[in-house]
Amino acid sequence: MVSHPVPAPIVLLGGGKLAEAIIKGLLRSGNVRASDLRVTVRRPERGEELRSRHGVQVLTDNAQAVRGAAVVLLSVRQAQMAELMACIFPALEAGQVVVSLSADVRLAQLEAALPAGVSILRAIPPTPVGVGAGVTPITAGSRMTESARRVTDALFAALGRPLWVSEEELTVCTGVSGTGPAYVFRFVEALAQAAMAHGMGAAEAAALAEGTLIGAAKLLAEPGATTSGLIAQVATPGGITVAGLEALEAHGLSRAVGEAVTVAIQRAKERADASARSAQSGAEAHSAPK
Numbered sequence: 001m002v003s004h005p006v007p008a009p010i011v012l013l014g015g016g017k018l019a020e021a022i023i024k025g026l027l028r029s030g031n032v033r034a035s036d037l038r039v040t041v042r043r044p045e046r047g048e049e050l051r052s053r054h055g056v057q058v059l060t061d062n063a064q065a066v067r068g069a070a071v072v073l074l075s076v077r078q079a080q081m082a083e084l085m086a087c088i089f090p091a092l093e094a095g096q097v098v099v100s101l102s103a104d105v106r107l108a109q110l111e112a113a114l115p116a117g118v119s120i121l122r123a124i125p126p127t128p129v130g131v132g133a134g135v136t137p138i139t140a141g142s143r144m145t146e147s148a149r150r151v152t153d154a155l156f157a158a159l160g161r162p163l164w165v166s167e168e169e170l171t172v173c174t175g176v177s178g179t180g181p182a183y184v185f186r187f188v189e190a191l192a193q194a195a196m197a198h199g200m201g202a203a204e205a206a207a208l209a210e211g212t213l214i215g216a217a218k219l220l221a222e223p224g225a226t227t228s229g230l231i232a233q234v235a236t237p238g239g240i241t242v243a244g245l246e247a248l249e250a251h252g253l254s255r256a257v258g259e260a261v262t263v264a265i266q267r268a269k270e271r272a273d274a275s276a277r278s279a280q281s282g283a284e285a286h287s288a289p290k
């Protein structure tokens, strides 16, 4: 349960994959009613999907959607962000809270594009928020009020665990926990492929690999569990698991994971730099004498 009431209404601008995970997680938490969730879409078919699956309010007008919102979540991709912010700018009121979920638009760009009286934050919710199981790193903009902090904390506490970090750390989190579910699922696929290479059928191999992940995750979620303690439970000294673990390291597990995280962080930075440059050139073109 969360310590503060979850704010309402919550408005999600951009009803894509992450927005739907957030909708599911909030409804599942029991702290938010469907009628308190508003989501905007570009395509009517997508709106119908979200309305019929979750009973949320669906709109196509972003400016209309933000009116009266306790918190506004920007969940479009980078390419749509500048246009979206320009559209909602006149509709936002002082005191409102805007949380950008974009992994590649920095606070400086968001603050330059949104009204001065609005609290601006960034968060990177991982897809497991859909089952209330994610850690969501959050970073505060320079204009964030204490009330905005409480509202945002309560929102992400309903989806798992909020973790307050600096903006630099948020980029690291993006390459670790934002991307991380995909790495873990890829590991499961590799485990299933290995089972098949040794003669298991595809369905059995998938069941073994998926069951291994789900079972291991449940053990790790037990109070007091540690990865080292859980490894020791499996790995009989001098036995079979130790041989497998040694092979993983010898074939570069730590190096491969480290490289994936480094490359993801680098990509997030490059994309944020490109977005900032494009916003800057847009602003210069706008202010140039005609």
Ligand SMILES: NC(=O)C1=CN([C@@H]2O[C@H](COP(=O)(O)OP(=O)(O)OC[C@H]3O[C@@H](n4cnc5c(N)ncnc54)[C@H](O)[C@@H]3O)[C@@H](O)[C@H]2O)C=CC1
Pocket (backbone or CB within 6 Å): 013, 014, 015, 016, 017, 018, 019, 040, 041, 042, 043, 046, 062, 074, 075, 076, 077, 078, 080, 084, 101, 102, 103, 104, 124, 125, 126, 127, 178
């Ligand atoms: N998918 C993930 O695991 C994570 C994604 N993010 C960030 O979340 C954002 C969204 O990502 P996804 O949901 O994966 O992408 P997505 O492409 O599934 O969702 C974006 C949605 O926004 C809609 N949209 C675009 N312009 C719009 C507009 N003007 N008005 C209303 N709707 C509009 C699109 O039609 C699409 O459905 C990105 O900025 C990404 O960096 C952050 C953390 C994790």
Ligand SMILES: O=C(O)[C@@H]1CCC=N1
Pocket (backbone or CB within 6 Å): 103, 174, 178, 179
């Ligand atoms: O792949 C992406 O760009 C987004 C950011 C983190 C997860 N998905």
